[in-house]
Amino acid sequence: MAKVLMKGNEAMALAAIKGGCDAFFGYPITPQNEVPEYLSYHMEKNDRIFVQAESEVAAINMVYGAAGSGARVLTSSSSPGIALKQEGISYLAGSELPAVIINVMRGGPGLGGIQPSQGDYNQITRGGGNGDYQLLAYAPETLQETVNIVKRSFSLADYYRNPVIIAVDGLIGQMMEPVDLDQKIEEKKSPAKDWAATGEAAKRGKRNKIVSLHLDPYQLEKHNLKLKAKYDEMKENEQQYELINMDHDPSIVFVAYGSMARIARSAIEALKKEGIEVGMIRPICVHPFPEKAFETLPKSVTTLLTLEMSLGQMLQDVQIVNQGRYTLDFFGRAGGVVPESEEIVEKVKTIMKGAAK
């Protein structure tokens, strides 16, 4: 298929339509505005639903309603807007409703700034809301990967009856890159939604109820254990990552995702030219964290250098996996500063000097 040049936000919007998204509910916020803007025109044109909600809180609750009726639903926002959605996301997870949430991340905390950031890693991987729940969280690197993940996410959400969050930094949202929107992707087979409250109680012969309330703690615990089993299944089956330059016996291996991984690729190239081989683990799914990636590293590896556009959030996941295996190091920029690959090159050299001593 021909590639078309599209802005990240618009490409995600179009990918959602191609992924079968029935309805979108959202509220404007920079740097994701082109998502609702694009959909305000194209959803209607495709006989789907677009509603600009009065707030992020309303938007996520509209998502709850539409998802409960069995629709494939999308919302998108950026960091503070995602914070406002936390109660709603917890409800979605609690009621086991499929939904897709896009977070085009900007610098925080608070109002912060609007430049590209990865400062919401905790918010998206730990669930900012109440209770024991987990999301499937993706953090793609290029527009092509983003588009494929957005398309596939609807079937994933349906399969697990769980919200899927796709976190890109503002850079991915704002940049243009050629993408093929019709690349074949392997959809997750979604079971029929016989649980949905579609208004067909009579026809169905039983009422469907969408509920996250369980007043009896033993019943609620059972529900939690059921959810946990699902999360464990995700952990088993959905870890997704890329290993880069591992066949050159690197001693240092980056761990980086999203735009940071692209920048790290440049650093790897630059270092290669200087005869230094560095590898990279690139989580594509950041939750469940791709622990499996760490099991197959070459013997040569001594150090994992976590790279973030935040101040050590993913580092914690690396620490959890690591359990003392490798030396851990960290490089991060914050607040919307996009690092240059040269800074990473520098960091690597500093580490190597330290190791040589």
Add this chain to the structure above:
Amino acid sequence: MAKVLMKGNEAMALAAIKGGCDAFFGYPITPQNEVPEYLSYHMEKNDRIFVQAESEVAAINMVYGAAGSGARVLTSSSSPGIALKQEGISYLAGSELPAVIINVMRGGPGLGGIQPSQGDYNQITRGGGNGDYQLLAYAPETLQETVNIVKRSFSLADYYRNPVIIAVDGLIGQMMEPVDLDQKIEEKKSPAKDWAATGEAAKRGKRNKIVSLHLDPYQLEKHNLKLKAKYDEMKENEQQYELINMDHDPSIVFVAYGSMARIARSAIEALKKEGIEVGMIRPICVHPFPEKAFETLPKSVTTLLTLEMSLGQMLQDVQIVNQGRYTLDFFGRAGGVVPESEEIVEKVKTIMKGAAK
């Protein structure tokens, strides 16, 4: 001073008054209702401010306003209500405003239930909101400890110019226990609030602005690094924990907090009667996580058994600290089920059997 018998929620409310709380803003939710109920009467009686806000979102933003004016401010809620406050908490942290937040945790996710739970560990320790920020998070065990921590928290918040969250499970909120509300506590020395927007620009000779917006990413990064330095200072100085039964060379050590730690104490006693010595690390401050506690364990220790009224949330912090040092194990109940100490005794015996093999 004489001890008085008080309900946890009321004791926390009174402790806040004694801690110098000037203003309370909150919204009803079970199981913390006695906090606002008590304060609706007693704040006015003490010439302080009580406002029942229209929602949790409004409440946390009222907190933002009052804290920005230099007042000592409290809000309290329970799990889903705390989820709604995430944007506001991120703003408080971003603007470096002191405030105290009480979370009387109930089972989740979503509406969940109303029985005691520790399911919000991630929400309180990882910051459910957007951006790179951290809270000081306490999780006391008895009413006496709770009261002391609530009282002291206002000075801590002032000192660090950072929100402090105190997370108790519904059990602590609902039970009655004798407490001495006037126990001496070492207050953190709070510097003068010369940064506050008190409406005295003319008198002061300069305008004060309370702001979390920094459009220039380099400025925002600088701000983030300043915050990070503060968090590192907290990590250095505020780790608080109790080591229990360590002088009996335990091989198994519990890691547990809040009501779970009390239950674990019973298990320790019971096991001791059977000749089995088990130790416990009891985090009092759960964020920053008391890493130092893990550095001083007796040689005898082989296994850390994390106990939670949730499904493996604090376990991640234990994994981060552990880095392969000890064997890790886990026991948790979810959804509002309060375990019996016998279950923990059982778990210990199972581990020992496994180890013996």
Add this chain to the structure above:
Amino acid sequence: MAAKGRILIEEDKCKGCNLCVYQCPVNILKLDTTKTNKKGYTPLMVTDPDKCIACTFCAMICPDSVITVERYIND
């Protein structure tokens, strides 16, 4: 006086709230304080069935759908 109809009381659903008692225009309802139902409440009883005019007031106001009203028809 012949009754125009009668009411059927699902005793175990009654919460003994007394709302119906006050609405009966002919004052033939009261709570039966001699017994408690499954829920532990003293349930509704009819004191003088002959007087019932089948007005349905009691049933309309009952929050718990305890009462069914039947009208007698002469055919």
Add this chain to the structure above:
Amino acid sequence: MAAKGRILIEEDKCKGCNLCVYQCPVNILKLDTTKTNKKGYTPLMVTDPDKCIACTFCAMICPDSVITVERYIND
């Protein structure tokens, strides 16, 4: 005709929006297209200062506080 007053223009604050130009009752304002100010805009100028009636309309409508108005006083 003698001016009743005059306006002072802080040129570098002007955004060349033209709002003041339309409000001047004696039509003596226009944007000076021969130059750009620090901000890059073509700033306000007075074409015929003698006609100013010191009505302050231009200043009132200016969103950017560019204009100060002085009235001449004979004492």
Add this chain to the structure above:
Amino acid sequence: MKTKTIYKPTSGLTERDLTYCPGCTHGIIHKLAGEVMAERNLIEEAIGVASVGCSVMSYEFFNCDMQQAAHGRAPAVATGIKRVKPEHTVFTYQGDGDLASIGLAEIVHAAHRGENITVIFVNNAIYGMTGGQMAPTTLIDQKTSTSPLGRKKEGAGEPLRMCELLATVPGATYLERVSVHDPKHIRKAKKALEKAFDVQTKKQGFSMIEFISTCPVNWGINPNDSLQWAVDNLIPYYPLGVYKDGTKDDQS
């Protein structure tokens, strides 16, 4: 003698015992909604939205598909449902804390957008579920657990009237306030609900019926006296009647 059943439990409700306190008028309102939907055959295709309040479990009582919404957000949830299921009857059942306090933005904006849904609004001037705290609808001087000395105008303000407020929103089509304190008013209330659901069926837009309701337990007044208290105190401040009828402009 032969008999004809002239009043019986409605098939619009399930057989589960209601969880409301004895004499609480929530139950009467449930019955009316169930009856209207059953009589119009809507119950077979309706999707209801339970809110957070004493009626949180109403998903167990209404005999149709149901969703349980977060506190205050029922109108947003209903919006999501109605947009993807426009041919189905969608209603919310909300208390005054839920609708007039935390959920104020959501109810106003659902009306604003002219969402074609029906809102059943139960105003008992208090937070029942959580144990009797002050609501935006609590009367001046009314004692609650967070206004122990009675609500004061200074600091807490005078109670909000939601029908009056929503009547200013262009998108609202039908708004009526009713009471269920005696059979006559119950009948009127049912008529109002019928009208509201008919508005929806005819795709005429947003309708809301506000019910003056009681909370014997948290008011601390027995059920019958509670009805009287509502008549003496609530209805004077919250006058009954139609606050907006946008169907009248309608020529169809």
Add this chain to the structure above:
Amino acid sequence: MKTKTIYKPTSGLTERDLTYCPGCTHGIIHKLAGEVMAERNLIEEAIGVASVGCSVMSYEFFNCDMQQAAHGRAPAVATGIKRVKPEHTVFTYQGDGDLASIGLAEIVHAAHRGENITVIFVNNAIYGMTGGQMAPTTLIDQKTSTSPLGRKKEGAGEPLRMCELLATVPGATYLERVSVHDPKHIRKAKKALEKAFDVQTKKQGFSMIEFISTCPVNWGINPNDSLQWAVDNLIPYYPLGVYKDGTKDDQS
């Protein structure tokens, strides 16, 4: 000849250049607020609350202590401030997206509680800051980036009128809608602001002045034509005038 300065930049604003687009009436409204507060010596003790919108940086412009609030929450932030600083003048400056959309519950409830604050409400019928999306106040058929074919009543509803809505809230004391499209109206608008701040000074409760404002950039109309567009389109739908004056009941 001697001169007397009869109009000069107000000391109520700082010397920083405003960040608004050329010809945007946000600047005029800033000036008026600055003037009124400076003339009444309020600026020395006032605490202002900036909201999220094009005026997000207003904390740099008003010459007093300022707080920057989360989107829509300025009235809650102002409540927090006013409660602990009751002797200080507290005001918010909010756009229509901020106040009428995401912040609807907060503005209604601040009015409801009768918070003694002054709200400066800038209605430009669009989301300026984020690039021209539809607001609750956007007119029917008005094109925006999220209503590319023009706002339609079906689906989006008819625009909300906030003065009219808040007039139904008992706690609101003074509500007026004004415009700044010419010097005459600017003068009237200033009078309205004076009244609003006086209401606060006299502790008479909640006051709000709604300003019809322009957004030349996102309307895609030059500044002068924008003023005319506002006169021709906005004012007819949003009539100017006093919507509530609770000080009249007041005998003091």
Add this chain to the structure above:
Amino acid sequence: MKNEEKVIIAGFGGQGVMLMGQILSYAATEEDLNTVWIPSYGPETRGGTANCSVTISKAQINAPVVTAPDTLIAMNEPSLEKFQSKIKKGGLLISNKSLIKDATFRDDIKVIEIDASQTAIDLGNLKVANMVVLGAYLGATKVFEETAIHKVFEKIFTGEKAKLIDLNKQALNAGMAVVGK
């Protein structure tokens, strides 16, 4: 008192079950003992059953929830059903005979049946049935002196309610007398 005493008190909402437990904890606090009172809470208490547990101990109290009580005070049948099996072997059951009839009791516990309602009615107020039962509990366990409870009455019945003190004392007495018999 022995080192530790754990009680569960259960009945209908409205039977004064919560207050009974609180009085025990107040008395313990007065005597500088450790104590924890835990209520059941939330909507399930509405119209339904209510219960609380009390621990009184000379030593620090660890696990606060009472899973195996020394004593169960059952004010109605559902409560007996729910909790009887949990009583410690050799423990005590106080059963409110006014509402619990024809029940089967465990034979490894001590059972005291008391017609609390009748006794209360005899005293002129059905509402003090709970104090009658409390009296029975004190009589049987001797956890506290009568006077300790009297002190608590004086503390909690203040203002308007002060006039209730005497009646409550009488009820307590009556209950103790029943066991004394």
Add this chain to the structure above:
Amino acid sequence: MKNEEKVIIAGFGGQGVMLMGQILSYAATEEDLNTVWIPSYGPETRGGTANCSVTISKAQINAPVVTAPDTLIAMNEPSLEKFQSKIKKGGLLISNKSLIKDATFRDDIKVIEIDASQTAIDLGNLKVANMVVLGAYLGATKVFEETAIHKVFEKIFTGEKAKLIDLNKQALNAGMAVVGK
């Protein structure tokens, strides 16, 4: 074209800076090259400066942000000030002489000055100054054939705007001619 070309285009908002960059990326996409276009965004673009960067590459593009461009197209003085120092040694600067006067240029780069406004005015429309500059860029770098850009014009100027195609082609031509001289 060489293997990779990185450009920063900067100027006022309203000078058509974003579009220039997009046209390059569209052309690259048409020719099946890899490309990334990144805008500055947010309120700082309001009334102030605007810039975008374009990378065109035969290989996969890694770090998308252009920190050291091969070419800087500076449409006004502040842009020159901000970005001149970042140009690669030996790189190219295209400077809009209409607005950038008396500037000091680095001597380790190639500089092309072009009076874009005058050229555009000569063509009858000041607005196409950006296409004049783009023409100069193409003339100097030969990144794309003229026809490739024409194709893009046809793609993006549709409907109402189709009538603008000719004018834009002329402007492009004029720009190329300037460099050709």
